[in-house]
Amino acid sequence: MQDIEFTVERGKLWMLQTRSGKRTASAALKIAVDMAQEGLISEEEAVARVDPAALDQLLHPTLDPAAPRDVLTRGLPASPGAASGVVVFDSETAERRAGLGDAVILVRIETSPEDIHGMHAARGILTARGGMTSHAAVVARGMGRPCVSGAGTISIDAKARVMRVTVAGQAREVREGDVITIDGASGEVMLGAVPTVQPELAGDFGVLMGWADKVRRMAVRTNAETPLDCRTARDFGAEGIGLCRTEHMFFDAARITAVRQMILADSEAGRRVALDKLLPEQRADFAEIFEVMAGLPVTIRLLDPPLHEFLPHAENEFADVAAAAGVGVEALKRRAAELHEFNPMLGHRGCRLGVTYPEIYEMQARAIFEAAIDVAERSGAAPIPEVMIPLVATRRELELMKAVVDAQAQAVFAERGRQIEYLVGTMIELPRAAIMAGQIAEEAAFFSFGTNDLTQTTLGVSRDDAGRFLTVYVDQGIYATDPFVSLDVEGVGALIELAAERGRATRPDIKLGICGEHGGDPASIAFCERTGLDYVSASPYRVPIARLAAAQAALRARA
Structure with a gap:
């Protein structure tokens, strides 16, 4: 589309200048589809002409460009969309006020898995710390909530229930109950309510996605662990689940007590008592997901985070948690101290938990296979569980954990008199x-x-702390882009290529996919196509972006 200036002088047409015209994502989509349907361009050309990243405008509310804005600060645009609401500083208040009908913005220094219920209740999330792949950013994208993370100029006083920010040398305060607006596309945080424009998914969207699906080679899955997220992803065209994070299920209020009892137990027998309480809950979780995915592959990652994440951190929480778990406050504090790690990201987590406490992975594997058979018997469509062991560094670790999973599978198959297909990776x-x-x-x-x-682990950079210097690194040309947003092809990409090559040399039919946040980034998806991966997996609201980007990558590969 061109923006043309012309004049007519003495009956003669003069072209003065022309430039590419500005247009919305909706306009770009309509122009491409209309031109293809009129025979002016091919369907493949139409697919190639729409910017995948622009689809965010079609999936999330955006700020009214004509509305005035009182910008307080800027952070990282961690999850697209815009939202206004009253400020709250903890998840319990967010849930309570949302239940009363208030639109709320959850403001935290940083979020943790314990904030899941508050994030569900909030219209948007703002954090003072964290990068583009921080907990807040990843979870918000999965939920389709706007999020601004790493807004380092704000300071939060949780006790006084106030947020302070300095604007042009002037200190300003935002108190709990005040209204703010966040824009997850630009990272702006504004005082007051700014009007938004609601997205519209017209018929042209489905037409273009259908054309994209005809030409793409890679499958597109989703990262999801709730039935709602799974249904959203399926509506957007996901072809399975590439990452189901089981730890998010453990933070549900109905089961966190049993999780803590398991952690506090001082013997295997004590842990198994608590795990027996969790088994039916996990089985029900998996059954719901298998039913929604209706026979599509579902990759379930066994427990990954360190155990201390499930214990309280604030002093005022210990008494309530101790009473619920049936232990003394001092005993709880001692156990929390024992589990403390100086670098938990590289500590006692992932398969290391499974090696030291195999009964945890036994329970999860049993829940997976019992749920799969239940769904197969009810619906006739047998799910395809893919059990994923996290943080493996050696063949022996995987050998041990695969034996645990296989033993549970055979036990359940014998008990139920039925077998299903499954994979361990x-x-x-x-x-x-x-x-x-x-x-x-x-x-x-x-x-x-x-x-x-x-x-x-390749760059030696913490994704939650890198926001303090990554912008400078990109400006100085040290990194071409934020490596947590778009894949570091030269470094991390080289390791992926090496692993793919060596994995296929050993097992030619090995299935290869990507499940990090890069699975929704068009440039990273293009790399996955060049490397020959079988699928990419993205958060639910990024599935359409991944479908279109995968199609464009396939078209470039053919050319």
């Missing part, structure tokens, strides 16, 4: 795992590249 998120992929593939039916942690 691993997440490649450590450099050593990528280098030793040939050996690890002897045990793994699939590799899923966890590019969030693989980027951290």
Whole structure:
């Protein structure tokens, strides 16, 4: 589309200048589809002409461009969309006020898995710390909530229930109950309510997505662990689940007490008592997901985070948690101190939990297979569970954990008199795992590249702390882009290529995919196409972006 200036002088037409015209994503979509349907361009050309990243405008509310704005500060545009609401500083208040009908913005220094219920209740999330792949950013994108993270100029006084920010040398305060607006597309935080424009998914969207699906080679899955997220992703065209994070299920209020009892137990027998309480809950979770996905592959990652994340951190929480768990406050504090780690990201987590406490993975594997058979018997469509072992660095780790999963599968099959197809594989998120992929593939039916942690461990950069210097690094040309947003092809990408090559050399039919946040980034998807991966997995609201980007990558590969 061109913006043309012309004049007519003495009956003669003069062209003065022309330039590419500005247009919305909706206009770009309509122009491409109309031109193809009129025979002016091919369907493939129409697919190539629409910017995948612009689809965010069609999926999320955006700010009215004509509305006035009182900008308080800027952070990272961590999850697209715009929202206004009253400020709240904790998840319990967010849930309570949302229940009364208020639109709320959850403001935290940073979020943790314990904030899931508050994030569900909020219209948007604002954090003072954290990067583009922080907990707040990842969870918000999965929920379709706008999020601004790493707004380092704000200071939060949780006790006084106030947020302070300095604007042009002037200190300003925002108190709980005040209204703010956040724009997850620009990272702006504004005082007051700014009008928004609601998205419209017209018929042209479905037409273009259908054309894209005809030409793309890679499958597109989703990262989801709730039935709602799974349904949203399926509506957007997801072809399975590439990452189901089981730890998010443990933070539900109905089961967190049993999780804590398991952590506090001082013997295997004590842990098994608590795990027996969790088994039916996990089984029900998996059954709901299997039913929504209706026979599509579902990759379930066994418990990954360190156990201390499930224990209280604030002093005022210990008494309530101790009473609910049936232990003394001092005993709870001692256990929390025992579980403290100086660098938990590289500590007692992932498959290391499974090796030291195999009964945890036994319970989860049993829940998966019992749920799969239940759904197969009810619906006739047998799910395809893909059990993923996290943080593997050696073949022996995977061998041990695969034996645990296989033993539970055979036990459940014998008890139920029915078998289902399943796979056991691993997440490649450590450099050593990528280098030793040939050996690890002897045990793994699939590799899923966890590019969030693989980027951290390759670059030696914390994704939650990097916001303080990454902008400078990009400005100075040290990194071309934020490596947590768009894949570091030269470094992390080289490890993925090496792992893919060595994995296929050992097991030619190994399934290869990517499940980090890069799975929704068009440039990273293009790399996955060049590397020959079988699928990408993105958060539900980024599935359409991934479908279109995968199609464009396939078209470029053909050319």
